[in-house]
Amino acid sequence: ETGVTQSPTHLIKTRGQQVTLRCSSQSGHNTVSWYQQALGQGPQFIFQYYREEENGRGNFPPRFSGLQFPNYSSELNVNALELDDSALYLCASSLERQGGQYFGPGTRLTVT
Amino acid sequence: KNEVEQSPQNLTAQEGEFITINCSYSVGISALHWLQQHPGGGIVSLFMLSSGKKKHGRLIATINIQEKHSSLHITASHPRDSAVYICAVSPNTGNQFYFGTGTSLTVIP
Secondary structure, eight states, X not given: OOSOEEEOSEEEEOTTOOEEEEEEOOTTOOEEEEEEEOXXXXXXXXXXXXXXXXXXXXXXXXXXEEEEOTTSOEEEEEXXXXXXXXXXXXXXXXXXXXXXXXXXXXXXXXXX | OOSEXXXXXXXXXXXXXXXXXXXXXXXXXXXXXXXXEOTTOOEEEEEEESSEEEEETTEEXXXXXXXXXXXXXXXXXXXXXXXXXXXXXXXXXXXXXXXXXXXXXXXXX
16 A cells, blocks of 8 residues: 555546546655556656646646645546547656655546 | 567466566666556556665565666566566656556466
């Protein structure tokens, strides 16, 4: 158990809808990174939040956005869902930006 | 070209066998991570290495910084070791975490 939790565990949405995924970081960790893992692929970096500010972004369109709250928990928002957004979404928290990452169990999103 | 390459992609072993998974990377790193992912599940961090060798139970991870290479060894493998093992690196610059595509291990009783 890493202390990183994600909700919901599973989610089914329709194309065009919007979704919000949540992540609670390990106690004391100020950095949260989000990853998308398509079936059979390695995780792809979406973005990282450090002390409530975005601290780097991977190759994802603007309809992927995020927030980090004062307690360092985080949200990933995806607008205008597409079928290809179906994936496992992982968050990982770390103490500082380059620290060891502790992964949550993931949220499996299915877009139909 | 991927920044992190793993081999083999798939591995099947008999229970009790010694297993080695290899990882090569092309960027300067501050740390290398070995991760485990069970089917449909989240990711568990096994090791974080910046030099030398670490051991935890039947798992051993080594890294050679000069050669940009790491290995994960499993001694006396067991069916519950069946999972995908992922190598990932924290680069010296930037904040992106680079992942290998994983090695799918199946241990047969």
